[in-house]
Amino acid sequence: MKSTRNQSSTSQFILLGLPIQSEDQGMYSALFLAMYLTTVLGNLLIILLIRLDSHLHTPMYFFLSHLAFTDISFSSVTVPKMLMNMLTHSQSISYAGCISQAYFFLMFGAIDNFLLTSMAYDRYVAICHPLYYNRIMSQSVCILLVIASWFLSFSGALVHTILLVRLSFFRGNTLHHFFCDLSALIKLSSSDTSINELVILIVGSLFITVPFICILVSYGHIGATILRRPSLKGIYKALSTCGSHLSVVSLYYGAIIGLYFVPSSNNTNNKDVIVAVMYTVVTPMLNPFIYSLRNQDMKGALRNILSRRVCSQ
Numbered sequence: 001m002k003s004t005r006n007q008s009s010t011s012q013f014i015l016l017g018l019p020i021q022s023e024d025q026g027m028y029s030a031l032f033l034a035m036y037l038t039t040v041l042g043n044l045l046i047i048l049l050i051r052l053d054s055h056l057h058t059p060m061y062f063f064l065s066h067l068a069f070t071d072i073s074f075s076s077v078t079v080p081k082m083l084m085n086m087l088t089h090s091q092s093i094s095y096a097g098c099i100s101q102a103y104f105f106l107m108f109g110a111i112d113n114f115l116l117t118s119m120a121y122d123r124y125v126a127i128c129h130p131l132y133y134n135r136i137m138s139q140s141v142c143i144l145l146v147i148a149s150w151f152l153s154f155s156g157a158l159v160h161t162i163l164l165v166r167l168s169f170f171r172g173n174t175l176h177h178f179f180c181d182l183s184a185l186i187k188l189s190s191s192d193t194s195i196n197e198l199v200i201l202i203v204g205s206l207f208i209t210v211p212f213i214c215i216l217v218s219y220g221h222i223g224a225t226i227l228r229r230p231s232l233k234g235i236y237k238a239l240s241t242c243g244s245h246l247s248v249v250s251l252y253y254g255a256i257i258g259l260y261f262v263p264s265s266n267n268t269n270n271k272d273v274i275v276a277v278m279y280t281v282v283t284p285m286l287n288p289f290i291y292s293l294r295n296q297d298m299k300g301a302l303r304n305i306l307s308r309r310v311c312s313q
Contacts, residue, residue, distance in 0.1 A: 008093060010169045010173040011094070012093060012174065013092070013093050013095070013173045013174070013175055013180065013182075014091045014173055014174045015082075015091050015092070015093055015177060015178055015180075016084065016091065016177065016178075017085060017086065017091060017177075017178045018178050019273060025051045025089075026191075028086065029086040029087055032083060032086075032281060033083055035079075035281055035285050036075060036080070036281070038285050039071065039075045039079075039281070039284045039288075040075075040076075042285065042287070042288030042292075043068035043069070043071050043284070043287065043288055044068075044072070045292075045302075046064065046068040046288055046291060046292075047065050047068050047069060047285075049298060049301045049302060049305065050062075050064065050301075051065070051305060052301075052305060053305070055166075056298075056301055059122050060122050060126075060138040062142050062146075063122060063142070063145075064114055066111075066146055067112065067115045069169045069212045071112070071283075071284035073108045074105070074108035074280065074283045074284055075280060075281060076180040076282050077101055077105045077108060077280075078281075079281060081093065081097075081101065081179065082178045084273055085129070085178075097179035099161060099165060101180045102160070102161065102164060102181070102182050103157050103160075103161040104157075104158055105180075105181075106156065106157035106160055106161075106182060107153045107154055107157035108153070110149075110152065110156055110157065110207045111149050111153040112252065113208060113211045114148070114149035114152065114153065114207075114211060115146075115149055115250055116211065116215065117211040117214050117241060118149065119245050120214065120215040120218040120245065120249070121145075121214070122137055122217055122219055123218065123222060123242050123245060124218040124219075124221075124222055125137055127225055127226075127242075128151045128221050128222060130183070153207075159199060160182060160196075160203065161201065163196050163199060164182065164185060164186075164192070167185070167190075167191040167196070168189060168190050169188060172188060173188070174188075176273070177276070178273060178276070178285045181276065182200070183200075183272075184249070186200075197302040204266075212253055217243070217246070219246070222242065228281075244290050245313065248283075251278075251279075251282075251286060252279060255278040255283065256279065258278075
C-alpha cells in the first residue's frame, strides 16, 4: 500500500505562474510586491482604527475588522509564494506545500463570503428594523456569526482537502496557475474525480451561491424600505452605510462570476489566472481604500488618531 501511494503521488508541483514574458518578470514582481504591501498595511490600518476608536465598536465594524484580517490572510496564502517564484525564477512547490496552500485558500475565501453576508444582514437590520437593531445585533450574536463563519469555512475546506489527497497524479505535475488552485489540481489528476466535482458543486452552492442570494435579498429589502419612505436623508444614509459594502461585494462576486459563469474562450487557462489575480491580489488591496475613502466614520477615526498623535507631541 505504501509503495502504491508513493507511485501515485508527486513530490512537487510546477507552477507556470502568470502569463507574462520573462523579461517583464522584474517589473511585475515589483508591482505585485507594492500591491501586497498595500494590502497588508491598509487592512492593518483598518483593524487598528477600529480597535482604537470607541465610536467604531459597532457590529458593522466588528465584522469589518475580521474581514480585514481575512483579506490579509487570503492574499498571504498565494502572493508571497508567487513573488518568491518570480524573483528566484523557481516554479516548484512541494506536495505538502501545495495541499496546504489549497486548503487555506479555500478556507479564507469561504470566510470572506460569510463575513460579507453577515455585514449585509447587519445593514438590513439597521435600515429595515432600526428600533430592534441593538437587540438583534447583540455582541453575542455578532460573535456567534463570526465563529460560525470560521467553523463552516474550516469544515468545507477540510472536506475538499481530504478528497484531494486521495487523488493520484500520474499524468504530470505542471499547473497552469500561480498557486495550487483546487480546480487545476483536479484537472491534472489521473484518478476518478467525480466525487470531488460533486462536492465542489454542493459546497460551492452552499458557500458561494447561498451567501450571494442572502446578500441580494438583504439589499432587496433595504431598497424596498427606502422606496416606501422616500427622502433625501434616508437615501443618503443608506448610501453612506451600504455603499462601501456594496462596492466590495461587487468586486468580489464580480470576479467569481467572471471566472465561473462567463463563457470561456480558447485561452481558458490565461483567463482563469487573470481573474484569480483580481480576487486574490486586487480586491483585498482595494478594500481599505473603499472603506476609507467612502466611509465618513473611518475618515473621522483616522483624523482623531492623527490629531491625538500631534497633540501628544
